[in-house]
Amino acid sequence: MMLSKRLKLTATLCTLLTFIVGLSLIQIHNYQQQIYRQLNYSMKLQINIDSLRSQLWLYQEYTDGQGLSELNKRQTELAQNLAEDINWAIQQKLIIANLNQLNSNIRKLINTQNSYHSKQVDVSSTLIAEQLFKAKYSMTIEEMTEEMFRLHQLSIKQASQTQQKLLYLVGAVLLLLAILVTAWSFITLIRFKKGLASLKQGMNALAAGDLTSQINFTDTDELSALADNFNKMKQSLAQITIKKEELKQEVDSQTHKLIEQQDRLIFLAEHDELTGIYNRRAFIKKIDTAIARDLRGEDQAALLFLDLNKFKDINDSLGHSIGDDVIMIIASRLVNNLRATDMVGRFGGDEFIVWLDMITGPIDIYSSEFKLQFLISESYH
């Protein structure tokens, strides 16, 4: 999955988590308000009932008109409060209905007591009747108090149960979502760190001059696209480097060839092509230098000029290439049998020149001349 999508999903999950936390807090607040309303209402009813009890007691004691009207007022207040709808559950509604019933029972009792008072009966019967009414009133009020106690109990029990349910539900959802968000964030973080580490490794390898290794990615996200581009860039860089190397090799090879050709040209400019010994021009230069050197010291030198007799006959009789071979053999015999300080050159055609350096006197010339004549006259087979 793409990293941007992962981050978007993480942000969405976090928003959802925040929304659920907010919603839960509002829900808990509303429910607390409802409990507060119910308790408030119960207390109001309790006060009404207590007030009704006191008024009933007063009415029993004095049985006057003002007491009756106060009693009526208390009863009406209780009836009005009982009629208030505050979202009770069924069981609580039944208790309210009972209380209503008990309130109307009191009303009936008062009416009965009033009609009894209007009749003329003897004192002893009246006393018995009054005691009976008193007992009934107190029983009814007692019943009302018991109902109120049940209402309190039920309200507290229901509040505790609902609050517990709500807490469990909200807690479970929040915990689940928090675990999900945390796990998801960790997976994203690990993926991100892994991708960055691979990229860093690839860059370090490139910095160290490694143009062949590639960054391997299994996922398809922005980092793998980046790695892919990096790999392509590395490949092109490797190709460019190879071309550069090839170019360098080519330049080196061409330079080497040029140097060889230059050396060859210099050699050809100074040497005879057939025999490889100095040509006339180079030989003259060399002996100029040798003469100048010998003049500064006391060394003596000699220059011999060799011309082959009847060489033309060899060419004519055996062919030009055999003639060439003879010239080459003579040149080689001369070079190999003279001292390192002596020089041999080809003056032209069948003519050679020899520079004998550092000789002691004419005797050296004679002996060299003799030796050369002997070398040339040796067999050519």
Ligand SMILES: Nc1nc2c(ncn2[C@@H]2O[C@H](COP(=O)(O)OP(=O)(O)OP(=O)(O)O)[C@@H](O)[C@H]2O)c(=O)[nH]1
């Ligand atoms: N095969 C061969 N022949 C050459 C070369 N250079 C010169 N010659 C031949 O050498 C011969 C030289 O002729 P000449 O100067 O008359 O010399 P020669 O025949 O030895 O005559 P003399 O010196 O008078 O005895 C000519 O026939 C040239 O063609 C060469 O490089 N190779």
